[in-house]
Amino acid sequence: MIELTPEKLYNRKSLVINPAKTCQPIGALYASLGIHRCLPHSHGSQGCCSYHRMQLTRHFKDPVMASTSSFTEGSSVFGGASNLKTAVKNIFSIYNPDIIAVHTTCLSETIGDDLNTIIRQMEVPEGKFVIHANTPSYKGSHITGFANMTSAFVTYFCESSGRPNKKVNIIPGFTGPADIREIKKMLAIAGIDYLIFPDISGVADAPMTGDYKMYPDGGTRIWELRDAGNSTLTIALGEFSSQPAAVNLENKCGIPFKVFEIPIGIESTDRFITGLVNLSSKDIPYELEEERGQLVDTMLDSHSYFFGKKAAVAGDPDVVAPLAEFLLSLGMIPKYVYTGTPGKQFDKKMNKLLENAGFSGSIVKSKGDLFEMHQHIKNEPVDIILGNSHCKYISKAENIPLVRIGFPILDRYAHSYFPIIGYKGALRLVEMMLNAILEKQDRECNDEDMELVM
């Protein structure tokens, strides 16, 4: 990759090299895993399903189950209806889930399978559900797929029964199991009664017991999804990944919503906590104050190592945005801010953030790719890269430390047990970045410059 990434930037409009996104279906599958006893189902060729399971397995180091319609040449001519019907019958009789969450693929979308009709014509056993989301791979990204499936949960389940439950709905966005645990912890401390969906905690981070459970204990329950139609408010974390479901819920059940950023870093966590506290009209609980204080304490202790350091950030828009803001508050310069997901609002928001911070030399790009980011780095290097495992090529080629954040992380373990969300998550980010910077310094400095105390 070193030889192929030339310093000289050139006009490249058609070909994507080293993508910073992937396709919708895997996002839909990810969301479906967050529903208890739900089997995600890929309506397409069997390769899609195999790839998604492989990628998620490599990310979580846990088994990831999903079924497929196994399209053949025949189904791509005559439509996939009979495949899906057979599949559903087989799935209920063998794997016995409570819900089958079907997502489409580029193939079934292009041949025009009408999932609404196919599902309506199906025999679904009593007490079981088949739901679907349209997730054409040629539109948006995995984040769009996540948003579409999350919105489908609303369409199929949320109902307003006329009896308000005084709860707050939380849509956590494309985040990891530990992040959701952290959100729940903050909600509990703030004394907020909530419903959260989709909830991948307890699913993708299930403990080792020696007993294999195809459907682990975690995940949002169906009654919770139903009851989400009776809540007072919906909090959607992430404009790209969670807002569509919140809008759908407002239209369907008349529940107002607020969009916050995924609380990564101190500022967005502050805004999230303030939002929560305003709801309960209590003071900020001491536990959270304490966590914040500890975070600020560490940021101060280490600030000299961060100040003026340049960073390249790549990943999903709802993660990259608050992360870039956090870098600014550490005194760092987000030099390259990249997402593969299309969306002009990302560019606008990031450019404004950087402008307000007084930086004009940064490059922001939605629908970008890692090859181009690498070219920029070759022209003007950075001190640290924040992104998924695919950034390791750039890291290796340019000898720049990489802190693995986002999806997918294929080459490190245990990340799904530690949050990057909330004050605790921000503290972890500080630790990870600092370790990366200091370890490089230790490794590369002259013997006479090596210091014990840093």
Next chain:
Amino acid sequence: MKAEAPNKIIKERNDYILIKQESKNRSIKCDSDSIAGSVSQRACVYCGARVVLNPITDAWHIVHGPIGCASYTWDIRGSLSSGPEIYRNSFSTDLGEEEVIFGGEKKLERSIDEIIKANRDNPPPVIFVYATCIIGVIGDDIEAVCKKVQTKHNIKVVPVKSPGFAGNKSAGYKAACNALLELMDKNTSNMGSNSLNILGDFNLAGEMWIIKKYLSLFNINVCSQFTGDSRCRDIKKAASARLNIVQCAGSMTYLAKKMRALYGIPFINVSFFGVEDTKESLLKIADVMCGEDTVKKVYFYLRKMEKEANERLKKYKCRLAGKKAAIYVGGGFKAISLVKQFKSLGIKTVVVGTQTGKKEEYESMGDLTDAGTVILDDSNPFELEKFIVKTGAHILVGGVKERPLAYKLGIAFCDHNHERKHPLAGFEGAVNFAKEIDSSINSPVWNLLGAGQQ
């Protein structure tokens, strides 16, 4: 053999499962499409084509389709290069809605134009263009586009016809082999040649280098390698070899047969997995390629290597005696090698299955195993779990999706696929294999499990 189905196996799946008994009265069903609704471990046509061609290190592999197909196959093979690293990048035409409606030919052409223009000083020797599902449906004529850009830029551009739905992984192998055939110079002669082609080794963890090292000891020249650590120029001259040796029979038998028909090159099946098979294979090769004196030398060398390997294996044999193994891999030939290798370590194979095995291969597996051994074609996690638990296997050999399943079931695991950690070929590979099996089965971590699995 008698068919025996445990509870709740999909009825249609019964034909794909055999439990070996004393007498034979039924053969296994295999080599057909997966049943809709199964959580198949199989992939698609594109996947088959990509895994075979991807190890060609100096080629540009452009995936024509929506982004996912390129994202999921980005440098996932673990095949190593002794030179160029271009193949470790991910190229995609990232088709959007517009192209799905109006066709993607123009975007493909622009993509190739752009990048060739930018790399004028260092043009690639070959570009592969992979057709994915959607290309098969929207009807892009990639052959015409490839021909056009090939003429325009005077660079070899080879279409790989691999829409995901058009068969299974084996169809993809075939598409890849056809692409390789197209790359070969047709007007070479193999008269008087003293070199051979290695087919079906992908240089995972450097295994191709081990095989080549053995051959070089006896002055046997390697003409081309399919496709581990290969370059375009080597593949071009493949027709000038005297012999083809085929390791991964599943993917390469088609190519070997074609080359026999087109260029009169005979082929033999070899396997470098295990002491026994390595020895046999090298003798087979020497018989064809070498004079009597050299064959004698080979004989001595092998005796020495075998003795050394067995000496080193002793320690593991005592630690592994009496254990039981389950195997679930891609091709039948590898499965057979593994059964033998386990046997030599004193380990009994109790479950053996493949994704794409052939009838004869399943018969050999039956011949090599004891009564009660479960033989499976195109299995799923549900069946694997059932039979692993039922047979009390201590270790599973498989690929990425099987690893966490094995761990969750509380049994050891060895990756014999893309994620293998050490070379498993040749004499040193046989020792590595035993070491890896030992390090997983006898890890102290298992003692921490409540039930005390080991």
